[in-house]
Every structure is written in C-alpha cells, then in structure tokens.
Amino acid sequence: MNILLLGSGGREHAYALYLSRSKKVSHLYIAPGNGGTDNCGTNINLNPLDFDSVNEFCLTHAVDVILPGNEDPLVAGIVDYFAEKNPSIKVAGPSKWCAQLEGSKSFSKKFMESHSIPTAAYKEVNQKNIVEGEQFLEKLTPPYVLKADGLAAGKGVLILDNLMEAKQELKLMIEEAKFGAASSTVVIEEFLKGIELSVFVVSDGETWKLLGSAKDYKRIGEGDTGLNTGGMGAISPVPFANDEFMKKVEQQVIVPTLDGLRSEGHPYKGILFIGLMNDAGNPSVVEYNVRMGDPETEAIFPRLKTDMGELIAAVVEGNLKEVELTYDERVAASVFLVSQGYPEAYEKGKEISIPSIENNVVLLQAGTKKQNNHLITNGGRVLSVTALEDTMQKAIDAAMKTAEKVTFTGKTYRRDIGQDLLKLKNG
Ligand code: AMP
Ligand code: GLY
Numbered sequence: 001m002n003i004l005l006l007g008s009g010g011r012e013h014a015y016a017l018y019l020s021r022s023k024k025v026s027h028l029y030i031a032p033g034n035g036g037t038d039n040c041g042t043n044i045n046l047n048p049l050d051f052d053s054v055n056e057f058c059l060t061h062a063v064d065v066i067l068p069g070n071e072d073p074l075v076a077g078i079v080d081y082f083a084e085k086n087p088s089i090k091v092a093g094p095s096k097w098c099a100q101l102e103g104s105k106s107f108s109k110k111f112m113e114s115h116s117i118p119t120a121a122y123k124e125v126n127q128k129n130i131v132e133g134e135q136f137l138e139k140l141t142p143p144y145v146l147k148a149d150g151l152a153a154g155k156g157v158l159i160l161d162n163l164m165e166a167k168q169e170l171k172l173m174i175e176e177a178k179f180g181a182a183s184s185t186v187v188i189e190e191f192l193k194g195i196e197l198s199v200f201v202v203s204d205g206e207t208w209k210l211l212g213s214a215k216d217y218k219r220i221g222e223g224d225t226g227l228n229t230g231g232m233g234a235i236s237p238v239p240f241a242n243d244e245f246m247k248k249v250e251q252q253v254i255v256p257t258l259d260g261l262r263s264e265g266h267p268y269k270g271i272l273f274i275g276l277m278n279d280a281g282n283p284s285v286v287e288y289n290v291r292m293g294d295p296e297t298e299a300i301f302p303r304l305k306t307d308m309g310e311l312i313a314a315v316v317e318g319n320l321k322e323v324e325l326t327y328d329e330r331v332a333a334s335v336f337l338v339s340q341g342y343p344e345a346y347e348k349g350k351e352i353s354i355p356s357i358e359n360n361v362v363l364l365q366a367g368t369k370k371q372n373n374h375l376i377t378n379g380g381r382v383l384s385v386t387a388l389e390d391t392m393q394k395a396i397d398a399a400m401k402t403a404e405k406v407t408f409t410g411k412t413y414r415r416d417i418g419q420d421l422l423k424l425k426n427g
Pocket of ligand 2 (some may be wrong): 216230231289292294295296372
C-alpha cells in the first residue's frame with residue numbers, strides 16, 4: 001500500500017514514523033512534511049488543499065490511500081472529491097458532511113442537541129438576532145464563551161469575565177468580522193466547569209474502537225497562564241478517565257454520536273476527537289474534531305502497538321472489526337519545545353542539536369526542516385519529546401531530562417506538564 005500523508009506537524013511525524021515501520025506500507029509520501037518526516041518517507045511539495053494536484057500526484061505515484069492529518073482538507077471535502085473523481089483512491093477520513101462536526105460550531109451544537117448528547121447550553125447568533133444574543137448573555141453567569149462558527153485556526157474562541165466586554169466582542173465578531181467570515185455566525189455557550197480531556201475514537205463506519213485519552217496543555221506559560229498555543233505537551237492515558245468515567249463517555253457520547261451520524265445517513269469513517277469536560281465524573285462535550293489532536297497524538301501513538309498501516313487500511317476497507325488495538329501499558333508524557341516568542345512573533349532558522357536518546361523516548365518533529373544537512377527550526381512548535389515509563393512521575397522526569405538536552409537558540413518549554421494530574425492523583 002502506498003500512502004500520501006497530508007500535513008507538516010508533530011502529529012504527522014508520528015503518523016509517518018509508525019507508518020514507515022508498518023509491514024503493509026510500501027511507500028510513504030508526505031505533503032509537505034517536515035525535517036522529521038523526511039526520515040520516514042518522501043516529502044513532497046504539494047498543497048493539500050489543491051485537490052486536482054493531489055489527484056495528479058496520486059495517479060503518477062500509484063498512491064492507494066490518502067491520509068489527511070489535519071482538518072482543512074477534510075472540511076474542504078477531500079473525501080467527497082475523491083469518491084466522485086477517482087474512487088479507486090481511498091481517503092482515510094470523514095466525509096465533508098461529517099467534517100462539519102469540526103468545521104461548524106453551530107452544526108455540531110445542533111447535532112448534539114438533536115441526539116441528546118451532553119454539552120453546554122448555547123445560542124446561535126448572527127447579524128439578524130444580535131439583541132437575542134445579548135439577552136442570552138445576560139442570563140448566563142460569567143465567564144462568557146463566544147465561538148466563531150467556522151474554522152479560525154484555533155483562535156476563534158473567546159472566554160471573557162465581563163458582560164459588557166462579551167457584548168462588545170459579540171458585535172465585533174459578527175459586524176466587524178473579527179475572525180473573518182468564520183465569525184459571521186457566533187455560538188454563545190454556557191461555561192462548563194471541570195477538567196478537560198480529549199478522547200479519540202477510530203471508526204470504519206460500522207465498528208468503532210477507542211484509541212485513547214490524553215490531556216493537553218494549551219497555554220504558553222507554566223500554571224496554565226499566558227496565550228493559547230497549538231499545545232505545549234500532553235499526558236496519556238488520563239488518570240481520571242477511569243473505567244467508570246469512560247463507560248459514561250461511551251454510553252452518553254461516543255455511541256450516540258456515531259449512531260446519530262449513521263442514522264442521518266452519514267456513517268463516520270476516520271478518527272474522531274472528542275474534547276470533553278469532566279465535571280464531577282460527568283462528561284460534557286466541548287468540541288468535536290475530525291482528526292487526531294496535536295500534541296495528543298505525540299503521547300498516544302507511541303503507546304499504540306498495533307501496526308499503523310493495518311489500522312489505516314482497516315478504516316478505508318471497513319474491516320476494523322478484525323484489527324486488535326494493543327497498547328504499551330506505560331504512561332506517556334510529552335513536552336513540546338517551542339521557539340522563543342511563540343505563539344507571537346519568533347525567529348526561524350536556528351540550528352537544532354539532538355542528543356542520543358534512550359529507547360523509551362520518542363522525538364517527533366514539527367517546525368523543523370533540513371538545510372545543507374543541518375536540522376533547523378522552521379516554526380513555532382519545533383519538536384516534541386515523549387517518554388514512556390511505568391509511572392507518570394517517571395515519564396515526566398524522563399521527558400524533561402531529554403528536553404533539557406536538545407538544544408537550539410531560544411528553546412522554550414513548560415516544565416510543569418502533568419503536574420496538575422500528579423497532584424490530583426496524590427491528593
Ligand atoms: P473549542 O475550540 O470549542 O474546543 O474551544 C477551545 C477551548 O476553549 C476548549 O478547549 C476549552 O478549553 C475552552 N472552552 C470551549 N468551550 C467551553 C465551554 N463551554 N466551557 C468552558 N470552556 C470552554
Ligand atoms: N490539541 C488540540 C487540537 O489538536 O485541536
């Protein structure tokens with residue numbers, strides 16, 4: 001099987017690494033890839049959103065399966081494009097209809113409402129009902145959650161303490177296009193209390209299996225302070241996602257979601273990322289994403305022992321039932337090393353030096369590229385270090401030890417990844 005993987009982050013390096021070790025995969029292409037994926041297959045200079053060029057590449061290189069790493073090609077309809085244009089090439093991911101779960105907040109809220117899936121109360125607001133939106137805000141207790149309906153590169157969610165400010169931002173989003181066309185419709189949500197976690201499910205349209213749980217660390221600063229980032233680290237599995245909690249997630253969220261999609265005539269194929277709040281042991285859905293998470297993938301995939309090629313083939317061939325998912329029992333702790341200044345302005349082109357690493361550590365690259373045989377920084381999130389150990393404490397210590405040894409000018413990382421979970425566990 002020849003695979004074309006789309007994307008360039010740490011998640012894609014994780015896919016590429018494990019696909020390159022698969023006995024099912026003959027050739028792996030990555031578009032556009034990064035300095036790490038370059039060691040796992042062939043990086044290709046191709047725009048994943050230019051479907052005609054992707055199709056042409058697949059035809060000339062005998063690609064059997066396309067695997068989109070991020071949501072953009074899925075939300076833009078890559079699955080439907082190939083189903084119509086060239087059905088012999090399979091795309092491992094959900095249809096455009098299903099991808100609305102991530103592509104439109106109002107779509108996903110309506111879907112959850114009609115299938116009785118627990119989630120925050122909400123109101124959809126656009127140019128026509130701003131006054132109703134303001135009245136809804138008045139009924140809520142702070143903080144106030146405002147979400148741009150469409151994709152806004154992870155920036156379209158505002159959480160505000162002040163009612164006046166919330167009303168002002170609502171207007172800015174809708175009337176002044178604060179997040180472009182993405183915020184011409186806004187979803188106002190009740191604020192959910194609790195601890196957040198991400199749960200991942202893989203489905204072939206009929207069968208589904210749990211891929212794992214992870215907690216990610218979104219803020220740039222220690223103690224969850226400062227600006228939001230793409231993610232500064234992750235822990236998997238999540239200790240509070242115990243059997244009792246996961247049973248509720250299965251019964252109240254996973255099954256009604258997948259059955260709901262099927263009952264609406266759109267069975268879900270691919271990976272579904274469910275962002276959840278755990279409030280006193282009860283799950284509530286914060287968001288759906290139609291792909292793996294980044295940095296969660298960097299903590300989840302190193303624990304997965306199942307052949308990655310077999311798993312992806314099962315999704316497109318519809319035989320997930322036959323595939324057994326097996327895991328390393330150890331805990332994974334993952335920390336991202338980022339460029340100084342990120343998530344605001346930062347410099348690129350700093351030379352990276354990687355020490356020899358222990359065999360319980362996996363190094364996955366994101367914002368890197370190779371230049372004249374040197375590895376240099378090429379993005380905000382540069383690379384992640386994942387360590388597997390018997391206990392969370394040991395996994396965190398091992399990840400931090402390696403993080404210290406990698407060098408590049410401006411290297412920045414959070415040293416408190418997982419500390420909140422350790423406290424919860426011990427207290
Ligand atoms: P989303 O893109 O919908 O996942 O929102 C981004 C982040 O904002 C989430 O990961 C949460 O940390 C936070 N968030 C979103 N919606 C809510 C909510 N209703 N209550 C509390 N926090 C939220
Ligand atoms: N870790 C959050 C995301 O991938 O969207």
